[in-house]
Amino acid sequence: MNPVPESQPVSRTLVIDRPFGMVFLRTALIIIIAWSVAEILFRAAVASGMIPPPGIGSVNAELDTKLLLLDKYMRENGQVDCFFLGSSQFDEAVDPAVFDRVFLQESGRSLRCFNFSLGTMTASPAGRIARLIAERYHPRLLFIGISARDFSDDFGELTRPLLDDPWVRYNLGEFSVGGWLTEHSHAYRQMLTLRASLNPDYMVFHDRLSYQLTETGYLLLEGSDLSNPKKNFIPNFSMTGEDLSGLDEAGSLNSDSLQVVFVEVPVHHSFIPYYIHADPEAYERLFAEPIKAYFDEQNLPFWRTQEIMQELVPDDGWTDVKHLNRTGAEIFSTWLARQTAQALNHQIIHLIGD
Amino acid sequence: MELISLNFLFFSCITLAVYYLLPFRFQNAWLLIASLAFYLTWGVGFTILLVGVSLLNFYLARGMAANPGHIKSLLLIGLALNAGSLFLFRLTSSGYIIRAVEYFSGQPAAGSLSILNALLPIGFSFYILQAISYLVDVYHKQIKASDNIVDFTLYMAYFPRLLAGPIERARTFLPCLAAPRRVDTAMLSRAFTLLMIGLLRKMVIAEVLRAAIPEFMFTRPMEYAASDLLFGIAIYGFWLYNDFAGYTGIVRGVSGFFGIELSPNFQQPFFARSFVEFWNRWHMSLSFWLRDYIYFPVSRAIFRRISDKYLILKVFLPSIITMLVSGFWHNIGAYMLAWGGLHGIYQSVERMIAFKLHGGIKNKHSGIVHFLNAITINLLLIPTWILFASGSLQRALRFVFVLINPDSPLTLPTIQMIVPTVWIIISLFIDWFQYHSKDEHVFLRWGHFAQAIALSAIFLSLFLYLLWSEIPVASFVYQGF
Numbered sequence: 001m002n003p004v005p006e007s008q009p010v011s012r013t014l015v016i017d018r019p020f021g022m023v024f025l026r027t028a029l030i031i032i033i034a035w036s037v038a039e040i041l042f043r044a045a046v047a048s049g050m051i052p053p054p055g056i057g058s059v060n061a062e063l064d065t066k067l068l069l070l071d072k073y074m075r076e077n078g079q080v081d082c083f084f085l086g087s088s089q090f091d092e093a094v095d096p097a098v099f100d101r102v103f104l105q106e107s108g109r110s111l112r113c114f115n116f117s118l119g120t121m122t123a124s125p126a127g128r129i130a131r132l133i134a135e136r137y138h139p140r141l142l143f144i145g146i147s148a149r150d151f152s153d154d155f156g157e158l159t160r161p162l163l164d165d166p167w168v169r170y171n172l173g174e175f176s177v178g179g180w181l182t183e184h185s186h187a188y189r190q191m192l193t194l195r196a197s198l199n200p201d202y203m204v205f206h207d208r209l210s211y212q213l214t215e216t217g218y219l220l221l222e223g224s225d226l227s228n229p230k231k232n233f234i235p236n237f238s239m240t241g242e243d244l245s246g247l248d249e250a251g252s253l254n255s256d257s258l259q260v261v262f263v264e265v266p267v268h269h270s271f272i273p274y275y276i277h278a279d280p281e282a283y284e285r286l287f288a289e290p291i292k293a294y295f296d297e298q299n300l301p302f303w304r305t306q307e308i309m310q311e312l313v314p315d316d317g318w319t320d321v322k323h324l325n326r327t328g329a330e331i332f333s334t335w336l337a338r339q340t341a342q343a344l345n346h347q348i349i350h351l352i353g354d
Numbered sequence: 355m356e357l358i359s360l361n362f363l364f365f366s367c368i369t370l371a372v373y374y375l376l377p378f379r380f381q382n383a384w385l386l387i388a389s390l391a392f393y394l395t396w397g398v399g400f401t402i403l404l405v406g407v408s409l410l411n412f413y414l415a416r417g418m419a420a421n422p423g424h425i426k427s428l429l430l431i432g433l434a435l436n437a438g439s440l441f442l443f444r445l446t447s448s449g450y451i452i453r454a455v456e457y458f459s460g461q462p463a464a465g466s467l468s469i470l471n472a473l474l475p476i477g478f479s480f481y482i483l484q485a486i487s488y489l490v491d492v493y494h495k496q497i498k499a500s501d502n503i504v505d506f507t508l509y510m511a512y513f514p515r516l517l518a519g520p521i522e523r524a525r526t527f528l529p530c531l532a533a534p535r536r537v538d539t540a541m542l543s544r545a546f547t548l549l550m551i552g553l554l555r556k557m558v559i560a561e562v563l564r565a566a567i568p569e570f571m572f573t574r575p576m577e578y579a580a581s582d583l584l585f586g587i588a589i590y591g592f593w594l595y596n597d598f599a600g601y602t603g604i605v606r607g608v609s610g611f612f613g614i615e616l617s618p619n620f621q622q623p624f625f626a627r628s629f630v631e632f633w634n635r636w637h638m639s640l641s642f643w644l645r646d647y648i649y650f651p652v653s654r655a656i657f658r659r660i661s662d663k664y665l666i667l668k669v670f671l672p673s674i675i676t677m678l679v680s681g682f683w684h685n686i687g688a689y690m691l692a693w694g695g696l697h698g699i700y701q702s703v704e705r706m707i708a709f710k711l712h713g714g715i716k717n718k719h720s721g722i723v724h725f726l727n728a729i730t731i732n733l734l735l736i737p738t739w740i741l742f743a744s745g746s747l748q749r750a751l752r753f754v755f756v757l758i759n760p761d762s763p764l765t766l767p768t769i770q771m772i773v774p775t776v777w778i779i780i781s782l783f784i785d786w787f788q789y790h791s792k793d794e795h796v797f798l799r800w801g802h803f804a805q806a807i808a809l810s811a812i813f814l815s816l817f818l819y820l821l822w823s824e825i826p827v828a829s830f831v832y833q834g835f
Binding site for chain 2: 012013014015016017020022023024026027029030031034166177178181191192195198
């Protein structure tokens with residue numbers, strides 16, 4: 001307590017001596033100077049190659065790694081024309097280098113593509129990330145790979161949290177100090193990177209990706225193990241409103257300036273009977289046919305691949321029953337490039353500038 | 355309204371602005387209105403109960419003053435009602451009553467009996483102790499029964515301390531409410547220092563430590579390596595300290611802006627050389643309440659009734675009874691009784707040894723002995739943290755079983771240890787400055803440049819924490835009591 005003797009009259013409660021607040025002024029100056037010095041030093045160090053460029057320190061090591069790869073690719077090659085977006089299945093299925101080469105051969109036109117797929121991606125965050133790509137990089141073509149697993153709440157542990165990431169939200173038009181600083185401050189990004197590097201789970205993932213990802217964002221996996229657990233993979237399958245709103249958002253990006261193409265991501269045929277409800281018919285009945293009908297209704301291109309890949313990809317083209325390896329990705333990317341060239345020739349899809 | 359929230363910031367600023375503009379005679383009434391409005395955001399029923407308890411104790415004390423012949427009966431009625439209501443709420447909120455009803459009726463309790471599951475109103479166990487101490491002090495004529503109902507209700511409901519203390523005494527709080535208050539630059543500086551250190555402890559240090567404690571270490575200890583559990587329980591005490599000391603710093607800082615200095619609750623407890631000293635440094639407002647209203651009366655009663663032949667009883671019983679009451683105050687359950695009992699035994703054994711060796715507890719030691727004593731106390735505290743945090747005796751035993759299981763791996767999670775360890779060192783560093791100078795405001799004696807450097811570090815830490823915080827700040831541990 002700080003009582004005043006009753007004999008002493010009190011005119012007011014708050015009595016401030018001057019000068020007041022000099023410590024706050026000094027504090028503000030120290031923070032501004034320290035931050036500015038850090039900003040200059042980090043920018044200089046990155047520019048001179050002394051330290052690598054900082055990531056954005058998100059919850060998802062793959063997003064951070066791919067953003068750095070994409071920046072590097074764009075610095076060296078210029079604007080990216082097309083993106084691939086999906087889960088790990090699409091991540092390991094499309095090699096943009098193969099796609100670009102075959103597309104050039106087939107159509108005589110050049111495209112620079114980047115695979116921005118993220119492990120554990122599901123339909124709901126895919127819509128948001130698709131919008132982020134469209135608004136930030138202004139591509140002409142966007143392929144979105146979808147699979148039945150994209151519509152299960154059991155997946156998405158590394159991508160659903162991205163919807164709350166300040167940088168992602170900032171890039172989707174929602175201002176936040178954290179998002180602004182991540183976008184504009186090297187010093188802040190270095191702190192985010194340091195913070196992320198103290199997370200052992202993040203670092204294990206980050207280190208693995210650093211040698212598995214190619215310069216165009218393709219997740220290159222070797223080896224083949226087709227052992228099938230023969231378990232009911234998605235016991236409670238349903239297309240929720242949240243997931244479909246992700247597809248709606250991605251579909252709404254389709255415009256004169258951006259062609260969006262949805263692509264079915266294949267799985268090994270031995271897996272189909274266990275994919276949904278452990279019912280061999282369920283994949284077609286509950287996923288493929290309804291999703292095809294959905295895209296037809298929206299007048300959006302949806303390319304089925306399951307049947308054709310069953311014929312084209314040999315057993316040693318699969319890393320496991322859900323993912324393609326380098327051999328399978330070469331086949332799938334080639335087929336996708338040819339399909340794209342044909343679709344353009346037949347004006348089923350269009351590219352701005354053509 | 356949570357304490358760490360923009361709503362509380364706006365609420366405090368508006369309350370403070372009006373408070374400064376009002377003449378003194380209206381300030382207490384304004385604080386009371388603000389306090390009740392604040393508590394209304396936690397529940398209308400809670401507020402009605404608070405006002406009811408305040409009125410009851412106010413008039414009981416008035417009755418005691420007006421009827422000296424019935425003073426003891428009125429005191430006993432007051433004690434029974436206050437302690438009884440706390441006991442009842444503890445029973446209902448722990449689910450014991452509804453379980454008993456179901457057991458005896460042989461069927462699940464109907465919806466109409468859901469009142470038997472009533473939650474303990476937030477802050478109840480704190481303000482009920484204030485009511486008890488007030489009645490006892492009036493009985494012992496250490497304070498006159500208040501004739502100002504606004505001041506008394508404000509003593510019970512003052513919003514900065516309403517949710518989780520500190521537990522104030524009427525004999526110091528009421529006289530100060532009756533006097534005009536002046537908030538000068540020195541007072542503002544002290545309040546701001548408390549607030550800043552409190553925010554650093556609560557929002558940064560405690561949150562970092564909380565994140566480092568394995569989430570399910572008590573519910574599913576088998577899923578962790580013994581080393582994870584050891585690390586988790588080793589930092590648990592530091593987390594609890596920073597969480598609660600941080601909370602106390604914040605509320606004392608906020609209160610300081612109103613010119614009302616609340617009692618300290620913590621004084622560098624991890625530097626304690628004995629368990630008695632630990633409790634003189636940990637949750638001090640509760641410890642001193644227990645000392646004055648449980649330990650001393652029990653000691654006096656035992657010393658009067660038991661002969662010197664039973665010295666061991668004279669030493670053991672007061673400490674054990676006091677700590678059992680403390681355990682009960684925290685929660686009803688075997689684990690809290692075990693916690694209280696263990697602390698009681700620690701203190702009693704310590705007293706016995708001290709009496710045998712030195713004829714009393716010795717508080718002056720050389721630096722190295724002090725250091726070793728502090729380490730010993732902190733190691734012996736670990737079993738008490740296990741009991742306190744576990745939530746049940748069964749969980750505590752399961753935890754210990756995994757911890758001492760020779761088959762459980764002992765690979766220390768080195769990377770995860772870095773950041774919490776750094777923040778524990780920072781926490782101890784702050785403690786050391788305060789301990790060494792015997793002044794919690796020691797930082798105000800630093801030069802302006804050093805103050806600005808320290809403040810910059812705190813602001814940056816808070817700023818980064820706020821930016822990096824993707825999950826809401828957890829409720830204070832002590833709000834649950």
